[in-house]
Amino acid sequence: MSLEGKLALVTGSGRGIGRAVALKLASQGADIIVNFFRRRDAAEQTAKDVEALGVKAEVIRANVGDPAKIDEMFDTIGNNFGHLDILINNAASGVGRAVMDLDVKAWEWTMNINARAVLLCAQRAAKLMEGRGGKIISISSLGSFLVLPTYTIVGVSKAAVEALTRYLAIELAPKGICVNAVAASAVETEALKFYIKEQLMPDTRQATPAGRMVIPEDMANVVAFLCSEEAFMIRGQTIIVDGGTSVGLLTLVGKGAG
Amino acid sequence: MTIEEQIREIVARITHVDESIITRESTFKEIKADSLDIVQALVAVEEAFDIEIPDEEAQKFQNFGDFISYVENHVGQKEKA
Numbered sequence: 001m002s003l004e005g006k007l008a009l010v011t012g013s014g015r016g017i018g019r020a021v022a023l024k025l026a027s028q029g030a031d032i033i034v035n036f037f038r039r040r041d042a043a044e045q046t047a048k049d050v051e052a053l054g055v056k057a058e059v060i061r062a063n064v065g066d067p068a069k070i071d072e073m074f075d076t077i078g079n080n081f082g083h084l085d086i087l088i089n090n091a092a093s094g095v096g097r098a099v100m101d102l103d104v105k106a107w108e109w110t111m112n113i114n115a116r117a118v119l120l121c122a123q124r125a126a127k128l129m130e131g132r133g134g135k136i137i138s139i140s141s142l143g144s145f146l147v148l149p150t151y152t153i154v155g156v157s158k159a160a161v162e163a164l165t166r167y168l169a170i171e172l173a174p175k176g177i178c179v180n181a182v183a184a185s186a187v188e189t190e191a192l193k194f195y196i197k198e199q200l201m202p203d204t205r206q207a208t209p210a211g212r213m214v215i216p217e218d219m220a221n222v223v224a225f226l227c228s229e230e231a232f233m234i235r236g237q238t239i240i241v242d243g244g245t246s247v248g249l250l251t252l253v254g255k256g257a258g
Numbered sequence: 259m260t261i262e263e264q265i266r267e268i269v270a271r272i273t274h275v276d277e278s279i280i281t282r283e284s285t286f287k288e289i290k291a292d293s294l295d296i297v298q299a300l301v302a303v304e305e306a307f308d309i310e311i312p313d314e315e316a317q318k319f320q321n322f323g324d325f326i327s328y329v330e331n332h333v334g335q336k337e338k339a
Contacts, residue, residue, distance in 0.1 A: 040312065109294055
């Protein structure tokens with residue numbers, strides 16, 4: 001699986017899953033555009049680590065919740081490179097609240113960053129993939145179809161991402177663009193540690209059938225596969241990476257999920 | 259309009275409070291701003307002044323006075339650079 005000579009944009013790749021994906025694609029030869037919003041130091045570290053793998057890295061700051069910033073980011077990519085081969089929609093945010101505490105502001109913030117950005121980035125990326133084809137992979141989560149505590153808006157936004165993945169897969173297929181998503185259960189990241197510490201999420205670390213938590217590299221491995229030609233016939237799918245959690249739910253009762 | 263006035267205007271707009279209740283001594287908690295309000299205020303101020311306010315710096319702000327001083331110092335630095 002070589003991605004030599006390919007150019008990949010990974011949104012939100014300063015930390016967590018995005019960083020792991022950036023490093024995995026870089027290890028297979030892809031040049032990486034590291035997008036970030038809030039943590040420049042983390043993004044610059046990812047870029048440095050990408051370059052240490054012998055490929056090029058460029059850091060671009062953009063809040064993907066803002067359409068004007070998405071346009072600026074893709075204008076920069078267009079001007080500097082003239083093309084794009086891979087788009088990884090990873091950047092995400094969310095407001096953890098119970099249903100009755102949700103408001104318009106929380107809804108718009110989360111939906112704009114997690115779902116609308118996937119559409120807008122895909123539209124701009126598809127133009128840069130014109131005549132050469134490409135891959136668009138979005139990161140989703142089990143919350144798109146399972147209920148997690150205080151996860152409502154994020155779960156809804158991820159359901160939108162998965163639906164959008166299906167539509168994009170069909171409409172962009174004639175352009176030679178493969179579109180898929182990868183959904184994780186709770187992934188061991190800084191964000192998850194925060195959720196568990198603040199008791200916004202149960203600690204299910206001991207309850208994954210595979211015997212350990214999903215780590216960012218597990219996600220990166222599947223994303224990299226979907227970016228390869230071996231995955232050419234997989235279209236519009238959401239691949240679940242959860243160590244068996246979702247299919248083994250009933251066996252988990254009483255094993256740390258309460 | 260001074261930097262302080264601009265920041266007060268931005269924060270008041272985002273948190274839906276009257277500008278007059280935001281003083282250098284007030285805190286986000288006192289004006290009932292939630293975590294989303296705070297992030298949106300930081301982003302709006304960053305854009306208004308074309309600066310970056312890292313989260314770890316923002317977490318050190320004890321009140322709006324600290325927030326305003328940080329922006330004043332960094333806008334100044336950028337102009338000097």
